[in-house]
Amino acid sequence: MSTFIIDCPRCKAKVAAEHRGQVDWSYAGDDEGEPIGHRVVIGYCPSPSCQIPLVGRAEQFGFQGYQDWEDDVFGDVVRVYPEPAKVFTSYRIPGALSHSLAEADRCLQVGANIAACVMLGRALEALCRDVLQKAEKPEATANAPSAKPTKRLMLGTGIRELRDRKIIDDRLYDWSVSLQAMRNLAAHPEDITVSREDAQDLQVFVNAITEYVYDLTDRYEEFKEREAEAKKPRRSISEMFSCVAQLSTLPNPPEQNASKTPGDPRTAPDMP
Numbered sequence: 001m002s003t004f005i006i007d008c009p010r011c012k013a014k015v016a017a018e019h020r021g022q023v024d025w026s027y028a029g030d031d032e033g034e035p036i037g038h039r040v041v042i043g044y045c046p047s048p049s050c051q052i053p054l055v056g057r058a059e060q061f062g063f064q065g066y067q068d069w070e071d072d073v074f075g076d077v078v079r080v081y082p083e084p085a086k087v088f089t090s091y092r093i094p095g096a097l098s099h100s101l102a103e104a105d106r107c108l109q110v111g112a113n114i115a116a117c118v119m120l121g122r123a124l125e126a127l128c129r130d131v132l133q134k135a136e137k138p139e140a141t142a143n144a145p146s147a148k149p150t151k152r153l154m155l156g157t158g159i160r161e162l163r164d165r166k167i168i169d170d171r172l173y174d175w176s177v178s179l180q181a182m183r184n185l186a187a188h189p190e191d192i193t194v195s196r197e198d199a200q201d202l203q204v205f206v207n208a209i210t211e212y213v214y215d216l217t218d219r220y221e222e223f224k225e226r227e228a229e230a231k232k233p234r235r236s237i238s239e240m241f242s243c244v245a246q247l248s249t250l251p252n253p254p255e256q257n258a259s260k261t262p263g264d265p266r267t268a269p270d271m272p
């Protein structure tokens, strides 16, 4: 039986899954007809104590018969089930952040924990720059151009500022300080090891802060808008039908108060 290498979240390791089926899908992607494709594979974890189903996706790089390719060639299998990569909904998330998060996830799945830490640090730095420098921009354009040249915002300053501006709370701040320490270790050529658990905790944190700053903020703003809309004073019944009433008063004035119940607090006030 053929196998494919995939990350098993329960065994927390790369395993040679028993291949039970696959689907290849390719199409002419962009305007130049450059093909795009991927393969979805399904199988079981081989560990006797686990045996959970695993589904993975592999990007297609080579296409048989296209250019010089003699065969179809696929990249590494990245797990999509169970525990798929986190998906965010906000359209405000900058590319540098989403790409770093996606790459961190791929690093974790291939056991490259130090590389994952570096990518997660990069993601957090991209978040800080996006949120804090965007907030500064109106000020910068209003003042003289010589006021402050835009300098690269570093991670340490960034997370402190996020807390000072109450964009994150103290608990998220403490956590991001630990992340920064780990990122600094990982980014420099020191002889360190990072456990999968530590790297995964870091991923949970960066996902949480991204969700908090973008997705939840979007949801909250939408909620506030709906709430404000609901609070707007509604037109009274007499206002809504005033034009009808005015028209009907012309030839023959009807009994306008006929439908009102005396003493009913919901009864609309009389027209002016």
Ligand SMILES: [Zn+2]
Binding pocket: 008, 009, 010, 011, 012, 015, 045, 046, 047, 050, 051, 052
């Ligand atoms: Zn397993």
